[in-house]
Amino acid sequence: MSSMSEIMEPVVARCLKEAKELGESACYNKPICYFRSRKRRPSSSQDDCSKDSQMDECSAALVLMSLSCSPHSPNLNAFSYTSTSPGSSSSSASYRSTPSPPPRAYSPQSAPLSSSSVSDEGIVMDYYPDDLPRKKKSVTRIVFQCTWPSCLKITNTCESIEAHVRNEHLKDQICGDAEEEFYYTEIELGYTSPPPTLSHRDMARPFHEDPDYQRQLVGTMRQNLLMGPISIPQSPHKILKLSPRPHSPKMPVSPRRIRGENKKCRKVYGMEHREQWCTQCKWKKACSRFGD
DNA sequence: AATGCCGGGCA
DNA sequence: TGCCCGGCATT
Ligand SMILES: [Zn+2]
Secondary structure, eight states: OHHHHHHHHHHHHHHHHHHHHHTSOOOSSOTTOOSTTTTOOOSSTHHHHHHHHHHHHHHHHHHHHHHHHSTTOSOSOOOOOOOOOSTTOOGGGOOOSSOOOOOSOSOTTTSSSOTTTTTTTOOOOOOOTTSOTTOOTTOOEEEEEEOSTTOOOEESSHHHHHHHIIIIISTTOSOOSOOGGGGEEEEEESSSSSOOOOOTTTTOSOSTTOHHHHHHHHHHHHHHHOSSOOOOOOOSSOOOOOOOOOOOSOOOSOOOOOOOSSOOHHHHHOGGGGGGSOHHHHTTSOOSSSOO
């Protein structure tokens, strides 16, 4: 009987801690009791998605416009505007006056619509009121594609693509400015789930194999199921990124691991479902489940 | 403010 | 070795 308290104590302690971290007093017993989620879970996976698609609408409109103008434009990614970070960090934007010109990928002419006119704090352009919160049948899916010369990476969230650009391309670049925004572009697919037609260039990847796609799936699943062993519909082989690793043999000692480009357990499952985190995450170590 | 995780402590 | 957390870097 006394052992009981011994067991409970740490649990309670953790709950209190969690409550602190959560900034509110939820979960006062075991984490599993989780009906009071109510307003928790502000953002994750699906939310991200909606968030993204929210600010995508303007760009989507642009894409549509440009598309309708030239019915047979091979590459949709003719523009790339800078989207401020989603959510609240509004004023930040302060994008550097002149980002070092994109790695001469595409001709600077077809490049972004002169940033001077719009982008600034722009993005305030009104879009067509055609997708009112009522019918979501033709929900256009937006993906983010890397515009680095020979990289065709596509992800579902802008955070992902930014991380990708940052880690893969801007890795050993001196500029500490957040220029990731200039190396990717949003493209809009006209369908809901399957990745329909893009010129095959764009579809360099089966999409289902896109780690981010999967990740999103996982996130969504947990949102829906909210429980159970997440069975990731993973493709047979693991997706390794064989990076050329143009790094001279000079790794100091602990460059503090570049932030992976995907959400880890904590964010995916949320504080409320800590039990589902991988052990490493529970221990505040490097995630082993969504490792990069 | 939230996340991710290293370094270090404790049993 | 498993577990936990302070604190810092990064987002
Ligand atoms: Zn993890």
